[in-house]
Amino acid sequence: MSRRTYAGLNNRKEKKMLLEGKNVVVYGAGGAVGGAVARGFAREGARVFLTGRDSGALDAVAKEISTAGGAAETAVVDAVDERAVAGHLETVIAATGGIDVSFNAIGISPRGLQGIPLAELPVENFLLPITTYTRAHFVTAKSAARHMIPRGSGVIMMHTPEPARASMPLVGGMSVGWAAMEALNRALSAEWGRYGVRSVCLRTTGMVETPVIDVVYGLHADALGITRDQFTAAAIDLTHRKRPTTLAELTAVAVFLASDHASAMTGTVANLTGGLIVD
Numbered sequence: 001m002s003r004r005t006y007a008g009l010n011n012r013k014e015k016k017m018l019l020e021g022k023n024v025v026v027y028g029a030g031g032a033v034g035g036a037v038a039r040g041f042a043r044e045g046a047r048v049f050l051t052g053r054d055s056g057a058l059d060a061v062a063k064e065i066s067t068a069g070g071a072a073e074t075a076v077v078d079a080v081d082e083r084a085v086a087g088h089l090e091t092v093i094a095a096t097g098g099i100d101v102s103f104n105a106i107g108i109s110p111r112g113l114q115g116i117p118l119a120e121l122p123v124e125n126f127l128l129p130i131t132t133y134t135r136a137h138f139v140t141a142k143s144a145a146r147h148m149i150p151r152g153s154g155v156i157m158m159h160t161p162e163p164a165r166a167s168m169p170l171v172g173g174m175s176v177g178w179a180a181m182e183a184l185n186r187a188l189s190a191e192w193g194r195y196g197v198r199s200v201c202l203r204t205t206g207m208v209e210t211p212v213i214d215v216v217y218g219l220h221a222d223a224l225g226i227t228r229d230q231f232t233a234a235a236i237d238l239t240h241r242k243r244p245t246t247l248a249e250l251t252a253v254a255v256f257l258a259s260d261h262a263s264a265m266t267g268t269v270a271n272l273t274g275g276l277i278v279d
Contacts, residue, residue: 024258
């Protein structure tokens with residue numbers, strides 16, 4: 001083997017992982033999106049703190065991460081409970097000295113909230129996603145920023161699907177809640193960017209790999225009188241590349257945005273809709 005080949009091997013071995021030495025908290029880590037992103041963060045060297053309401057789901061993700069050689073810890077935390085979120089972060093700070101990334105991936109069941117015409121949707125069902133999403137993201141962002149601002153660095157991250165921007169029927173208050181998240185993302189950056197705290201959002205299509213999309217597309221299909229497969233095909237056809245965003249694609253961009261390589265990106269939405277939405 002030549003000296004050049006040895007050098008190449010050494011360079012690959014010594015290459016620093018994108019999130020090496022970073023401490024990351026993921027809310028909703030037991031879900032498809034939160035779990036995928038948490039695993040991606042861990043693969044790039046982050047110490048990941050998994051939170052959610054289902055301890056079994058959290059433990060399963062943590063086991064995958066640890067089996068792959070990563071570092072993960074779990075805690076049952078409801079992201080809408082400010083006291084619980086703040087208390088958990090205090091324990092993370094005590095153990096690590098700081099938090100670098102806060103990724104909120106919580107979700108709520110679409111049953112009773114989507115697939116119903118607005119004129120027939122109860123007010124409470126319309127408001128539920130708006131109040132839940134905005135409260136949870138404000139609580140987790142505010143709690144993290146209180147620790148990030150004194151250190152002069154940190155990243156607040158969130159995820160929205162395409163109805164946050166696109167006009168779509170039968171989505172109820174979900175689209176309003178997701179749009180509010182993107183507005184919150186800009187507001188957080190406007191206030192905290194000067195202190196070194198970035199806020200970024202990732203916007204995707206519906207991801208057919210996730211169990212919740214089976215439910216969502218089923219509700220919409222039933223309301224339109226077509227099959228779920230027909231609705232799925234129609235949704236995919238709206239994209240330029242004729243395929244939906246994958247979890248792997250979302251995870252890859254999330255890792256990059258959480259890293260120092262994306263230091264100039266704040267107050268923005270990373271558009272991963274494959275052309276469904278053209279900015």
